[in-house]
Every structure is written in C-alpha cells, then in structure tokens.
Amino acid sequence: MKRRRFLQYLASSGFASLVAGGGVKAANTPSLRYLRPPGAHDEKKFLSKCIRCGKCGESCPNRAIKFFSTENGIVSLDTPFIIPREQACILCMKCGDICPTGAIPKIDYKANAIMKSVHMGRARVDVNLCLSFQGKTCGVCYRACPLPDIAIRVGMLEQPHVLENCVGCGLCERSCIQIPQAIKVIPNHTRVS
Amino acid sequence: MENVKPEPSSKLRHLNKLRWLTLATVFLMLILLPFIHLYQTYEAAHAYDLLTPTEKAISDAMESLTSPFVKEPEELSAIKGTTWSGTLFGLKISDPLAVLGQIFASMSLYWSFILTALIPLLATLLFGRFYCGWICPATLIYELNDNLAAWLRKAGLPVSRRKLDRRIKYVVLGVGLALSVYFGAVLFGSIYPPAIIGREIYYAIALGGFGAGAVFFLLTLLFDLMVSRRGFCRYVCPGGALYSLLGRYRLFRIKRNVKSCNDCAKCNVVCQFGLDPLQDNFGMECNNCTACIAACPTDALGFTINVQDSAYQGPGHLGHQYKKEQEGA
Numbered sequence: 123m124k125r126r127r128f129l130q131y132l133a134s135s136g137f138a139s140l141v142a143g144g145g146v147k148a149a150n151t152p153s154l155r156y157l158r159p160p161g162a163h164d165e166k167k168f169l170s171k172c173i174r175c176g177k178c179g180e181s182c183p184n185r186a187i188k189f190f191s192t193e194n195g196i197v198s199l200d201t202p203f204i205i206p207r208e209q210a211c212i213l214c215m216k217c218g219d220i221c222p223t224g225a226i227p228k229i230d231y232k233a234n235a236i237m238k239s240v241h242m243g244r245a246r247v248d249v250n251l252c253l254s255f256q257g258k259t260c261g262v263c264y265r266a267c268p269l270p271d272i273a274i275r276v277g278m279l280e281q282p283h284v285l286e287n288c289v290g291c292g293l294c295e296r297s298c299i300q301i302p303q304a305i306k307v308i309p310n311h312t313r314v315s
Numbered sequence: 316m317e318n319v320k321p322e323p324s325s326k327l328r329h330l331n332k333l334r335w336l337t338l339a340t341v342f343l344m345l346i347l348l349p350f351i352h353l354y355q356t357y358e359a360a361h362a363y364d365l366l367t368p369t370e371k372a373i374s375d376a377m378e379s380l381t382s383p384f385v386k387e388p389e390e391l392s393a394i395k396g397t398t399w400s401g402t403l404f405g406l407k408i409s410d411p412l413a414v415l416g417q418i419f420a421s422m423s424l425y426w427s428f429i430l431t432a433l434i435p436l437l438a439t440l441l442f443g444r445f446y447c448g449w450i451c452p453a454t455l456i457y458e459l460n461d462n463l464a465a466w467l468r469k470a471g472l473p474v475s476r477r478k479l480d481r482r483i484k485y486v487v488l489g490v491g492l493a494l495s496v497y498f499g500a501v502l503f504g505s506i507y508p509p510a511i512i513g514r515e516i517y518y519a520i521a522l523g524g525f526g527a528g529a530v531f532f533l534l535t536l537l538f539d540l541m542v543s544r545r546g547f548c549r550y551v552c553p554g555g556a557l558y559s560l561l562g563r564y565r566l567f568r569i570k571r572n573v574k575s576c577n578d579c580a581k582c583n584v585v586c587q588f589g590l591d592p593l594q595d596n597f598g599m600e601c602n603n604c605t606a607c608i609a610a611c612p613t614d615a616l617g618f619t620i621n622v623q624d625s626a627y628q629g630p631g632h633l634g635h636q637y638k639k640e641q642e643g644a
Binding site for chain 1 (some may be wrong): 499
C-alpha cells in the first residue's frame with residue numbers, strides 16, 4: 123500500500139509540475155522571427171495537428187526547414203520552422219505533399235493555388251536600409267521573388283514595393299545584400315493586425 | 316535414468332534471428348534515409364563542384380548505392396520518414412499512438428490521417444505488441460543495453476532489476492492524452508523512443524547535431540540500467556501501453572507445450588519483459604519477440620492461435636516435479 127501511495131504522489135506531482143511549468147513555457151518566444159512551412163495552418167491549429175514526424179524537413183530539397191528544440195516552448199518542440207535569412211522557402215510544395223496529418227495541407231504547384239493558400243507572412247522594406255532608397259540602384263529582392271510584379275514591384279531606381287499578394291516565402295530576405303537585411307518577412311502568426 | 320537429450324530442432328527458434336535482422340534493417344534504413352535526403356538536396360542544387368570533400372563523399376556514396384535502383388534521385392522520395400510516420404511508395408503508414416495523440420490534441424477527426432494507422436492497427440490486433448519486439452528502432456538499442464547490463468553484472472557492478480507496477484504506463488498514456496488536450500499539441504512524439512530515435516538520427520546527420528530528445532533517450536537507457544530491466548518499455552512507454560491494450564485479445568500468441576517442457580526456466584530468464592512463460596503467464600505485455608522460443612532446449616514453446624492464454628498447465632512433463640507427482644500418485 124505504501125508503494126501505491128508513493129506512486130500516486132509521484133504521478134500527481136509530476137502532472138502538476140508539468141502543467142505549471144509547461145503553462146508558463148507554452149507561450150511562444152516573441153523575439154524569435156520564424157516562418158512555418160508553406161500553407162501551414164495558423165499557429166494553434168498547426169501545433170495541434172503536427173505529430174513531429176519530420177518528414178517535411180526530409181522532403182525539402184532546399185534544406186530550408188529546420189526543427190525547434192526547446193527554445194520556443196515545449197509545445198513547439200520538434201516542430202518545423204524556416205528562418206528565411208538562413209535558407210528561404212522555394213515554394214516547391216513538397217512538404218505539403220508528404221505531410222500525413224494535414225498540418226501542412228496539400229497545395230498544387232501552381233501560382234494561383236499558392237497565392238490563394240500560402241500565407242507565411244508578408245515582406246516589409248526598411249527604407250532606411252534599402253540601397254535603392256539610398257540612391258544606389260539594387261533590385262536584388264525583385265529578381266529573387268518567385269512572383270515578380272505580383273508580390274513585389276519596383277519603381278524608380280529599382281525601389282521595391284511589396285504588394286498584397288506576397289506569400290512570405292522569404293527569398294527576397296535571403297537574397298538581400300544589405301547587412302542587416304533591408305527587406306524582412308514579418309510572419310503572419312506574430313503580426314499584430 | 317534416461318539420458319535422452321534431443322537436439323532442439325524446431326524451425327521457430329530461427330525467428331529470433333529473423334527478428335534481429337528486421338530490427339537491424341529498420342535501424343539501418345533510419346540512418347540511410349537522411350543521407351539519401353542530403354544526396355537529393357545536393358542534386359537539386361546542381362552544385363556538385365561547390366560541395367566540401369565530405370559532402371562529395373556522401374554524394375558519391377549515395378549515388379553508387381542508389382543508381383542500380385533508380386534513374387533520377389527524385390525517385391528516391393518514394394521511401395521517406397521514420398517508423399513514427401513514413402511513406403512507402405505512396406502508402407502512408409503512421410503509428411497508432413500518433414493518430415490517437417492527434418485526435419486528442421486537435422479534438423477533431425482527420426480521416427485521411429487516421430486511415431494511415433489502419434495497417435499497424437490491424438497487425439497489432441492480430442499479433443499484439445509485435446511492433447515493440449520486431450520493428451521499434453529503440454528496441455534494438457534497449458536490447459543491446461540489456462546485454463551491457465549483463466556484462467556490468469558479471470563485472471560486479473550493481474545493476475538493479477526492480478519490479479514496478481505495470482499499470483504505470485497506462486497512467487502515462489492517460490496523462491499524456493490529457494496533457495495533449497490541455498496544450499493542444501501532440502506531446503507523445505517527444506517522449507516516445509522510436510519517434511525520438513528516428514528524429515534524432517535525422518537531426519544528427521542532416522542538421523548537424525542532436526536535439527533535446529537525445530538527452531531524454533539517454534536518460535531512459537540509464538533508467539533501464541539502474542532501475543529496472545527494460546524498464547522504460549515495460550513501465551513507462553505510452554506506445555507500449557496502447558499496443559498492450561490493442562493486443563489484449565491478439566490471435567497469435569506463444570504457448571508452452573507442457574508435454575515437452577522440462578521446467579528449466581530458461582524462458583523466464585531470457586524474457587526481457589519479465590514475463591513468466593514457465594507458468595503460462597504471457598498476458599498483454601508479451602511482444603512476441605520469440606527469445607523464449609529460441610532459448611528453449613526442448614522445443615516446448617511455439618505459437619498458437621487463440622484469443623486467450625491457456626490457464627496454468629502444471630509443471631512440465633519432463634521435469635522432476637512432475638515425475639515426483641506421478642510417482643506419488
């Protein structure tokens with residue numbers, strides 16, 4: 123009987139500490155700017171659907187998808203993310219094909235389908251850093267964009283302007299030659315609307 | 316005194332070797348697939364000349380390994396994933412624990428995912444915890460760890476073989492499901508050794524370092540060494556709990572043939588799950604690993620088709636106790 127009491131105590135205290143500690147840690151770290159794989163649901167639904175199998179990363183031909191350890195709370199443990207400055211998404215949509223759980227829905231490899239269903243974030247230009255806005259014609263972000271003139275257009279001196287259709291793949295941020303980068307993708311799940 | 320010692324000749328005793336082969340194959344595939352992934356990314360980048368010497372070596376090795384089977388590296392995507400959830404030539408197969416966890420975490424039924432667990436589910440209903448003995452990549456390491464424990468014992472180091480309550484793992488399963496609901500996330504993936512192993516091998520090879528799960532897995536190895544033999548599988552593993560429940564009325568189970576049993580108890584010693592084949596006590600926990608069949612010197616253990624273990628059949632007919640009883644009667 124003594125052992126059973128002990129086990130009950132162990133189980134209940136473990137449960138309590140997990141709930142208490144995990145509840146605090148569950149909130150995402152706001153300073154961390156990351157994207158979820160293309161087409162992923164909003165953060166809450168994504169976390170509840172993802173089983174952390176890692177196949178999205180294994181199917182990514184660009185090696186853009188990495189996996190969280192504990193830095194984003196235990197709820198995000200082992201979930202996929204993309205840091206666009208390190209390696210951006212090329213919108214090949216292979217992760218959605220292989221995802222078994224529907225956390226990343228299957229999306230056709232077509233511009234219309236991608237623009238309709240992919241909302242990773244929106245690029246934002248920092249005019250104080252952007253070379254084109256400083257009078258040095260650059261336009262690299264425009265050339266890197268997979269949806270030129272749909273997601274981004276350039277004005278005088280190749281000055282970039284992000285349009286409504288930007289899906290947030292981050293290829294512009296990846297290619298920006300300024301340090302720190304003058305164009306950044308603001309993830310949809312952290313953006314205050 | 317008869318001195319008949321027939322050589323054990325049953326074919327079933329080779330099943331244990333076949334099992335080791337299966338375990339090793341699964342484990343090697345888990346190591347090979349990340350390398351294939353790397354090779355595919357190198358090919359997709361069309362930048363062979365820019366690779367470092369190590370990367371070139373990986374690329375060359377994978378090319379020579381796979382070129383007899385496929386024309387384009389793209390076709391290698393037919394086999395992806397781990398035992399937690401994998402893709403085999405378009406067929407998606409997932410662990411039933413993943414499906415259960417996702418149902419509770421998302422509080423919804425996503426049928427195209429639930430159906431991926433159908434094959435493992437049916438197999439478990441037929442064979443019980445066979446996944447734990449035959450496929451689970453963690454089992455390979457746990458069994459090697461158990462051999463290490465035997466060596467440590469021989470060297471005189473204390474290796475504990477405490478017995479805990481088997482029902483702890485059902486508590487872990489229940490609490491895990493409750494926490495999945497509470498957090499809205501599938502938490503089993505982080506404490507379930509086969510999922511951890513598949514993931515951590517991928518992290519180590521493709522992403523260049525182990526993650527948090529590797530630490531947890533090392534702790535479970537220590538738990539097995541210092542607290543209880545195969546303790547994690549027997550007392551903690553939520554997947555083992557689920558498979559035990561599903562395999563409660565499994566059709567294929569190991570049975571002792573009392574007529575050729577000589578009460579040597581080798582089966583009880585060799586059973587890493589601490590079961591009691593000598594007294595016909597297999598229960599839900601038996602993972603059909605067939606180690607007891609391979610160890611039996613008189614071929615008294617074999618398979619039977621029955622939804623229940625037989626009741627205790629008494630001492631083996633070749634043993635001393637049975638003879639004594641016969642003479643007494």
